[in-house]
Amino acid sequence: MKDFYKIFPAGLRERMEKLHLLQNGFTELRLRCNAPLILLKGREEFFLHSTCGGLTKEAEHAYRISVNEIREMMEYISNFSVYAYEDEMRQGFLTIQGGHRIGICGKAVIQDKKIKTIRNISFMNLRLAREKKGCADTVLPYLFENRRFCHTLVVSPPGCGKTTLLRDIIRQLSNGATCLAPDGKKISLPGRKVGIVDERSEVAACYHGVPQNDLGIRTDVLDGCPKSTGVELLLRSMSEDVIAMDELGGEEDIAVVKKSIFCGCKILATAHGEDKKEWFEQGGKEAKVSDLPFERYVFLKSDGPPGQVSAVCDAKGRVLFAENTEGWFGGERT
Secondary structure, three states, rough: OOHHHHOOOOOHHHHHHHHHOOOOOOOOOEEOOOOOEEEEOOOEEEEEEEEOOOEEEHHHHEEOOHHHHHHHHHHHHOOOOOOHHEEEHHOOOEEEOOOEOOOOOEEEEEEEOOOEEEEEEEEEEEOOOOOOOOOOOOHHHHHEEEEEOOOOEEEEEOOOHHHHHHHHHHHHHHOOEEEOOOOOOEEEOOOOEEEEEOOOOHHHOEEEOOOOOHHHHHHHHOOOOOHHHHHHHHHHOOOOOOOOOOOOOOOOHHHHHHHHOOOEEEEEEEEEOOOOHHHOHHHHHHHHHOOOOOOOOEEEEOOOOOOOEEEEEEEEOOEOOOOOOOOHHHHHOO
């Protein structure tokens, strides 16, 4: 954790450390030149107080980030060699040790109609990585039918915990798990080979090729690879039982999922959506993702702490499980 705080400008480092960002549930830090530093807990927004160093809800008392502080932070993140990170920067983000991802914006340098790199970085979004081991315990039994894993899609608006839930499902599928079936009987699930196409480097959060998150002992990761290319590779060379991917959307993603299913591989994925009603009646149809033959849908709540499940449904929208306990990541049930 000490190493994590070293990425901040010298004038901010002590203030950030006192806030205990990783332990206190912060999810994002937004830094914009000549604008207030914003800290997010889920969808709740705070500012860093300009004098006392604590938190405030009032923008007029907020600490404002200078251009020089953002440039200083980029030097620390890149070990004083920004050019060495050009391959990552052209994608718009960098991943640092611990799996934390830093989105960047500034002057895009274009070559052959593609982004070569980003210069004059003036805007940053630090997304704090955190694992919630066991957060899938409650829903995992509902993702199987006769001990067979079902094609599963996790649906929620942004920032509601779908990637965190996806990560723990992957871990438990890979390691094998013992859980309570819906009828109350204890069942043991054998470990499965899982391949992840981690297009945005958020699921595994690889740093120099090594996943920073625990994804289980039978998991293979293709980091920073487009889904269409990555799924083809996994199907051809790794003989996975399950292929996992984050944030489906667009015709290419839909086509590659259909091909995977046709090849006999189970699919575990996430997609943006509001709730069960919106998904089955409106938004999902428009996105064409709901046309895919998923057998289980896990819907997360859009309000309250991230990770609260509103329902697990089958392909026809019938509710198999509903959850209304606050702090669901703790594993408590009513």
